Amino acid sequence: MSIRLGKRSRSLLATGALTVGLLGGAVAVAPSAAAWTYVGECSSSHKIIYNTTSSQSIKIPDVWYQGYYNVRCWMDYGSAGVGVEALQLALKSCYGRSIAVDGEFGPATRDALKYAQGQEGITVDGLYGEQVFENLKWARYKQDGTRNGCASRDF
Template sequence: MTICSTRWTTGILTIGALTASPLSGAMAVAPSATAAYTEQCNSNQVTSVGVTPGYSITRPAYQSGVDRTANCWMDYGSAGKGAEWLQFSLNSCYGFRLATDGVFGSATRSALASAQGQENITADGQYGTQSSQYLKFPRYREITGDRSGCESIN
């Protein structure tokens, strides 16, 4: 009995020491979910990469000066042209009736989570890499600019 309880106590002390050791020194902190992104989406970007030849899609993007990247994020409380384009896209491609006011509120979050679920990606109501790649966005014919349905880059 003494041997078993000694082993059990030693095991608990070992686990406690391993758990406490990272806390005693410098603490490693995981980067936030948005750390991998350039910035909050504030514009939109036209791309034909990954889209049916002869067509392009327009999706939310971050713009700084003349440079734009689709590597951006949005979440509840975000506001601006990126949120407005997301709302327009959700209305156009998924049939929602969101106000296109550029304010990422609870209705936009719910609609985004629903669209994410339809595309079988993480349905968290936050816009990021998966949403940028897998959600459908308005598609345009490159020669005429005519709207032609919706498409994702995947």
Template sequence: MLPAKSAMLAGTVLLSSLGLGVATAGPAAAYAGYCNSTVSGLLHSGWSTPVPAYKGSVDCYMEKGAQSSAVSALQRALKYCYGQNLSVDGIFGNDTRNALINAQSKEKISADGGYGTQTRKALKWYGSSSDTCAGLKG
């Protein structure tokens, strides 16, 4: 009986560690880092707008719990381009996650509530100087 329990415990620990490894390796391997700033992105309309970035690279990710100017840029796009009732406060909480899921669904991409390359490329971004929404060039 004891060897069976030990084997079951060892198997559970192994599966947990494998699952954790898979969950944490994905974003770190695929992105420059966690979005914590913005850079100027060029919209198809010809105007520029702040886009989430990490150390100057737009190839970043963020999710619930993030707090930065990158979150504010995303929130502006969600509010003004997708009509989401959202405060632009720079805090990626439940409201931002739900608004992002709605926008991801409208753009017919994976609606997981996380921000990354696919979302950046699919979203319309808000150009405040032009008061327009458009996709990013490139």
């Protein structure tokens, strides 16, 4: 049994298929409203006050971007610098990993990061980005600059 479509039916069917195709593509590639927009590789780090009642700070990786330090940065195997050092410090002091704090994102840093990602229940891929920033514990400091344990980012 075959169905014969008239000219109008074929036109509507083609228009509908085109619309579904276009909308489907737009939905597939459109970022969510909460998507993290990376502005560069983490090349610096700073201590920022995370708890105003105690004036304690945490040390986090960031990048200089358009006149400001921005935490929307990434790191992965081969990255280097003080941003990597801040991550390594957190992995060593907050997750007990035996790694050098040398600013080189090599196999030991990647493995330590995978361990920490597993501990925090986030994607285990050895890459630093939004999930890691949001969920890792960071080296905590008192006002006088002495280390004071670890803290989750809660600001």
